[in-house]
Amino acid sequence: MTTALVLGGAGGIGAAVTRRLAADHDVTITHHSHPERAEALVAELGDRVRAIAVDATTEEGVVAAFDAAQEQGELTVVVDCVGGWDYPRITELTSEQINDSLSLNLVSALLVLREATKRVADGGRIVMVSSVAARVAPARQSTYAAAKAGLEAASRVAAKEVAKRGVTVNVVRPGATDTEYLRSITSDKAIEAMAGSNAMRRLGTPEDIAGVIALLVGPDAAWITGDIIDATGGLA
Numbered sequence: 001m002t003t004a005l006v007l008g009g010a011g012g013i014g015a016a017v018t019r020r021l022a023a024d025h026d027v028t029i030t031h032h033s034h035p036e037r038a039e040a041l042v043a044e045l046g047d048r049v050r051a052i053a054v055d056a057t058t059e060e061g062v063v064a065a066f067d068a069a070q071e072q073g074e075l076t077v078v079v080d081c082v083g084g085w086d087y088p089r090i091t092e093l094t095s096e097q098i099n100d101s102l103s104l105n106l107v108s109a110l111l112v113l114r115e116a117t118k119r120v121a122d123g124g125r126i127v128m129v130s131s132v133a134a135r136v137a138p139a140r141q142s143t144y145a146a147a148k149a150g151l152e153a154a155s156r157v158a159a160k161e162v163a164k165r166g167v168t169v170n171v172v173r174p175g176a177t178d179t180e181y182l183r184s185i186t187s188d189k190a191i192e193a194m195a196g197s198n199a200m201r202r203l204g205t206p207e208d209i210a211g212v213i214a215l216l217v218g219p220d221a222a223w224i225t226g227d228i229i230d231a232t233g234g235l236a
């Protein structure tokens, strides 16, 4: 059995990814502020899943996550679900907010890409979770959109650097997805507007996003690399 590493693997989208991958892999998941979500997922899925607490905005944290995954077995899949946002107006940005957002959504992704490209086995798969915010530039998401756009650019570069080993690097861009996190920071009115803005007229589910990621890590996706896949229910 080969090993998958899911950073943020007990979060809203991350837990759905972990459940999909645990069918075919041992899975190492990382958590940060919510150890209880990781404990519940390990209890649900059993020995096949191991959880480690790391701060993915630090070099030590990201290196520790990869060390733990490689202790579990040959690392063939890396999925990075770490990220987060709030809604500051651009006129209200502070250096602290800018640094926090870039650190969580971009610095962390660059560290993950560095370790993943070095450590994933030949023929392996790397999937980075961005956001459709990087494409549509919604109001009040300047730092988040900028950071996720950076994640996308770096992932496309990484794809070129590892292609000779048959490793693919792709990005999935969810639209508004029904997670605890989204609901904790977004008003009901805004959520209703988000749900009505795509062709399917609903929020995505974590399983919708996990399904797209499962396609990219599967054997039929070996010829897709350096790509960015929207998973938005048809957001124009």
Ligand SMILES: NC(=O)c1ccc[n+]([C@@H]2O[C@H](COP(=O)([O-])OP(=O)(O)OC[C@H]3O[C@@H](n4cnc5c(N)ncnc54)[C@H](OP(=O)(O)O)[C@@H]3O)[C@@H](O)[C@H]2O)c1
Residues within 6 Å of the ligand: 007, 008, 009, 010, 011, 012, 013, 014, 030, 031, 032, 033, 034, 035, 037, 054, 055, 056, 057, 080, 081, 082, 083, 084, 085, 104, 129, 130, 131, 132, 173, 174, 175, 176, 177, 178, 179, 180, 181, 182
């Ligand atoms: N939900 C949406 O509408 C939506 C739309 C587009 C893109 N996305 C992206 O999808 C991903 C997952 O989002 P979600 O909605 O599922 O939210 P979530 O449950 O909060 O997932 C974020 C994950 O990041 C982890 N994390 C946060 N800070 C960290 C840190 N410093 N070090 C290590 N891990 C850290 C969290 O772990 P802990 O909970 O343990 O802290 C959690 O597992 C994010 O990249 C987000 O930007 C979400």
